[in-house]
Amino acid sequence: MDDGFLMEVCVDSVESAVNAERGGEARGSVRLVGAGCGPRPGMTASPQVPAGSSCARAWWREEQPQAWVSRASPTPLRSRCVLLEARPLGVPPALLYAHLFPLVPFLPPGLLQVVKQCVRVPVFVMIRPRGGDFLYSDREVEVMKADIRLAKLHGADGLVFGALTEDGRIDTELCTALLAVCRPLPVTFHRAFDMVHDPQVALETLISLGFERVLTSGCDSSALEGLSLIKKLAEQAKGRIVVVPGGGITERNLQRILEGSSASEFHCSARSARDSGMKFRNPNVAMGASFSAPEYSVKVADVAKVRTLNAIAKNIL
Secondary structure, three states, rough: OOOOOEEEEEEEEEHHHHHHHHHHHOOOOOOOOOOOOOOOOOOOOOOOOOOEEEEEEEEEEEEOOEEEOOOOOOOOOOOEEEEEEEEOOOOOOOOOOHHHOOOOOOOOOOHHHHHHHHHOEEEEEEOOOOOOOOOHHHHHHHHHHHHHEEEHHHOOOOEEEOOOOOOEEEEEHHHHHHHHOOOOEEEEHHHHHHHHHOHHHHHHHHHHHHHOOEOOOOOOOOOOOHHHHHHHHHHHHHOOOEEEEEEEOOOOOHHHHHHHHHHOOOEOOOOEEEOOOOOOOOOOOOOOOOOOOOOOOEEEEEEEHHHHHHHHHHHOO
C-alpha cells in the first residue's frame, strides 16, 4: 500500500481504545497505530468458554488525504478504524487469542456507542456467536445476522467474521448470505482462515466472495512461524485482497515479519498489566473460569508500546 500502513490494536475497554488512539497521535510517527490479539506461542485455551462480556480491538489506516482533527488534540489525524469484538467473561485475551478468537456474541451496544464517542475512528465489529470451531448451525447463523444488523444500527463502520464447512473449506453459501447483510460496509475474514484445509484455494474463494481483508498467522501458531506462507499468500493476492499478518506480533519481531511478508498492514498486541484500584480484595473468589486472569490485575493498551510499534512500522514502511 503506497499511502501508509495499518496496524490493529486489541482493547477490552474504553480506556484501552483511548490509549491506543493516544499512542498513534505521537508527533513524528504515524498518527494512529494498532496492535493485535493473535495467539501466543505455546498457549492453549480451555474448551469451556463461559458467556459474558466483550473485548474491543482498534485498528486504523494512515492515508495521505482526508486527515481530520481529534477532540483531544488539534493535530490532524489520519483516518483509522476501531474493531470491537466480544470476549467471554473472566477469560484473559491471551488465552482467547491462542485459540483463534473463541469469542461470544455481539458486544454490548453501550460499549460500541461510548467508544465511538471517545475516539475518532470508524468502528468494525466482530461477529462470533460462540467459542470453538467455525462450523455454525442454522440458529447460530440467525444470531450472526441479528448481530450484524445490531452492529450496523449502532454505528459500526465494518464487520469481521469467518465461517467454514465441515471439511475445512470456506463456507461460501453462508459467507455470501452474511456479506449481503453486512453491505455496504467493508468486511474482513478473521483467523478462521488459519483452520482451512488449503489456504491458497481458500484465499481465491475469499477474493471471489468480495472480502476486503483476511487476517492470518500463516496457518501456524504465530505470524512469525507462518511467515513463509503469509508471504506466499500476499504474492498470490496481488492486491485483490489485503493479507494481514496477525498472531504473536510484538516489538521484538515486527520488523522481521514486515520485511519477510512485504505486508503493509498487520495485527499485534500492545498491552500492559496495571494493578486494580480495588482496596478491599477477596482472595477466595475468582469471577469466571479457573484459568481466568488475576482478579485484581487489569490489562490495558499501553500508549508507549503502541508508539514503539508505530515507530518500527514507520521506519520500515
